[in-house]
Amino acid sequence: MEVEQEKPSLENVQARQQEKQREGEVVIVEEEEEQQQQVEEGEENANVLQFMDSMDAYLTLIHSLSSTIRQGWLELASARHSMGASRVNTVLLDHKFHPAATTLLVTQDEGKVDSMKQHFTLCKWASSGNEKCSLGEAKSGQDKLHPQLRHRASSQLYEEKTSSEYKASHEVDDQVQKERSKSLSVFGTLVSPKLRAAQLSFETALETLVEIANTRSAVLCAFDKVNKKLGGSKG
Amino acid sequence: MYGFEAMTFNIHGGYLEAIVRGHRAGLLTAADYNNLCQCETLDDIKMHLSATEYGPYLQNEPSPLHTTTIVEKCTLKLVDEYKHMLCQATEPLSTFLEYITYGHMIDNVVLIVTGTLHERDVQELLEKCHPLGMFDSIATLAVAQNMRELYRLVLVDTPLAPYFSECITSEDLDDMNIEIMRNTLYKAYLEDFYKFCQKLGGATAEIMSDLLAFEADRRAVNITINSIGTELTRDDRRKLYSNFGLLYPYGHEELAVCEDIDQVVRAVMEKYPPYQSIFSKLSYGESQMLDKAFYEEEVKRLCLAFEQQFHYGVFFAYMRLREQEIRNLMWISECVAQNQKSRVHDSVVFIF
Numbered sequence: 120m121e122v123e124q125e126k127p128s129l130e131n132v133q134a135r136q137q138e139k140q141r142e143g144e145v146v147i148v149e150e151e152e153e154q155q156q157q158v159e160e161g162e163e164n165a166n167v168l169q170f171m172d173s174m175d176a177y178l179t180l181i182h183s184l185s186s187t188i189r190q191g192w193l194e195l196a197s198a199r200h201s202m203g204a205s206r207v208n209t210v211l212l213d214h215k216f217h218p219a220a221t222t223l224l225v226t227q228d229e230g231k232v233d234s235m236k237q238h239f240t241l242c243k244w245a246s247s248g249n250e251k252c253s254l255g256e257a258k259s260g261q262d263k264l265h266p267q268l269r270h271r272a273s274s275q276l277y278e279e280k281t282s283s284e285y286k287a288s289h290e291v292d293d294q295v296q297k298e299r300s301k302s303l304s305v306f307g308t309l310v311s312p313k314l315r316a317a318q319l320s321f322e323t324a325l326e327t328l329v330e331i332a333n334t335r336s337a338v339l340c341a342f343d344k345v346n347k348k349l350g351g352s353k354g
Numbered sequence: 355m356y357g358f359e360a361m362t363f364n365i366h367g368g369y370l371e372a373i374v375r376g377h378r379a380g381l382l383t384a385a386d387y388n389n390l391c392q393c394e395t396l397d398d399i400k401m402h403l404s405a406t407e408y409g410p411y412l413q414n415e416p417s418p419l420h421t422t423t424i425v426e427k428c429t430l431k432l433v434d435e436y437k438h439m440l441c442q443a444t445e446p447l448s449t450f451l452e453y454i455t456y457g458h459m460i461d462n463v464v465l466i467v468t469g470t471l472h473e474r475d476v477q478e479l480l481e482k483c484h485p486l487g488m489f490d491s492i493a494t495l496a497v498a499q500n501m502r503e504l505y506r507l508v509l510v511d512t513p514l515a516p517y518f519s520e521c522i523t524s525e526d527l528d529d530m531n532i533e534i535m536r537n538t539l540y541k542a543y544l545e546d547f548y549k550f551c552q553k554l555g556g557a558t559a560e561i562m563s564d565l566l567a568f569e570a571d572r573r574a575v576n577i578t579i580n581s582i583g584t585e586l587t588r589d590d591r592r593k594l595y596s597n598f599g600l601l602y603p604y605g606h607e608e609l610a611v612c613e614d615i616d617q618v619v620r621a622v623m624e625k626y627p628p629y630q631s632i633f634s635k636l637s638y639g640e641s642q643m644l645d646k647a648f649y650e651e652e653v654k655r656l657c658l659a660f661e662q663q664f665h666y667g668v669f670f671a672y673m674r675l676r677e678q679e680i681r682n683l684m685w686i687s688e689c690v691a692q693n694q695k696s697r698v699h700d701s702v703v704f705i706f
Contacts, residue, residue, distance in 0.1 A: 200685050204684075211472060214473040305529075308529050309537070309586065312579065
């Protein structure tokens with residue numbers, strides 16, 4: 120009798136154990152699902168934040184471009200006022216064939232084959248072969264070097280490296296200055312500082328335009344992500 | 355004889371002096387400038403100018419107006435007045451009036467040569483030339499490859515011929531050579547005009563010496579500032595300064611070695627009392643306002659020329675004051691067209 124009574128209790132225990140195991144699995148699955156949901160919500164929030172941030176940056180850049188171009192046009196008018204209409208005139212622009220002073224490099228986003236995100240890089244003063252975009256890479260390379268150099272023991276080596284880097288960047292700056300003067304030489308070689316200021320303003324405007332293109336690409340990419348999530352959650 | 359011009363000047367110059375003083379009364383007043391500075395569009399500017407002597411020149415211009423159109427039509431008025439005076443003038447006033455236009459002639463020559471170097475159409479270039487600087491064979495300038503040909507083919511028969519002796523080379527024309535040619539020609543022209551006025555003597559020599567010396571000094575400062583950071587050597591820079599003026603010769607020596615606008619140019623100019631007032635208006639870093647300061651000083655001296663009678667300086671002063679007025683109208687129009695009316699007073703010089 121006792122044995123017969125024990126058998127159902129064992130079965131019951133086993134059944135209860137199995138039930139508990141199943142319940143535990145369900146709880147684990149529910150916990151996992153909750154965690155995943157939290158992660159997804161976090162990703163959604165991050166995407167929305169990224170979209171808002173890039174939109175804010177885009178609008179700021181648009182405003183900055185507008186004021187830079189206005190400043191450039193006024194400086195050009197001021198140069199014309201100072202030098203005379205015969206010296207700052209559209210008829211003096213060069214119609215001879217010459218290579219572009221500045222080029223734009225368009226690349227797809229690295230590592231994402233299916234991504235439509237494009238990246239724009241401005242190469243200034245490319246006609247001399249001394250491209251400013253390569254200067255930018257060199258400078259960022261130098262920046263990467265510096266943290267390592269700070270950890271090095273030899274301060275003399277550090278000083279030698281910085282002076283050679285300074286010399287190299289100084290030479291490149293001189294070259295860029297020469298290219299700028301060469302572009303302005305259509306108006307004569309002795310031009311007013313106001314005309315040089317106008318040239319710098321339009322150069323800054325061109326850089327801002329490229330930044331706007333990159334930021335717009337980021338805005339569209341972030342918008343696509345947010346849209347996909349919204350579409351997925353509705354489905 | 356100085357002091358006795360009153361006895362003989364009016365025989366040949368009296369009518370034209372009266373004409374030019376009448377023209378001077380037609381210059382825009384402070385009230386006109388106040389109205390113009392408040393305009394919202396270029397059509398408003400045209401409407402305000404219709405009540406002035408520029409009215410007949412602008413009335414037939416269709417909308418939308420452009421800044422260059424306003425400047426062209428206002429310049430036409432100046433040209434008409436000049437031609438009327440020139441055709442009525444006898445020697446030596448007629449030669450004096452012709453001298454006033456040689457600066458524009460030099461600018462036109464350089465415009466055509468530079469435009470041709472840049473493969474521009476000659477007709478297009480001729481349309482942009484200043485009407486006061488036109489001469490018969492100007493279109494032939496496009497044929498020349500170097501300065502020797504420029505002189506031999508075209509300029510030998512023009513009033514600029516004597517100024518070419520210092521810059522004739524067989525080098526091909528390029529941007530640097532053209533710039534040096536421009537400044538060398540202008541230097542020779544100023545020195546020739548100065549000598550001509552000295553020969554005339556009397557009040558004309560006294561007043562014109564002051565005005566031309568100021569012009570020479572201003573050009574020296576502008577050449578110095580514009581050549582900082584360029585390939586122009588110190589010797590070449592020194593050669594472009596005129597051989598007269600308050601800054602000649604010691605100021606020129608110091609300007610020739612200047613490498614910085616604010617510190618060194620200011621240090622040179624502040625040694626000369628007549629120019630201290632110009633630089634006292636500018637604070638450190640305001641070199642961009644230097645042009646306006648020079649124009650204000652020039653206008654002050656030009657207005658003073660009308661305080662004395664029986665001399666030719668009034669004709670030079672009137673032409674320059676009109677050119678300043680046209681520059682003012684150009685600047686006001688640009689500020690209105692670009693919706694930057696807050697910057698109008700950056701470059702407008704009032705003529706009272």
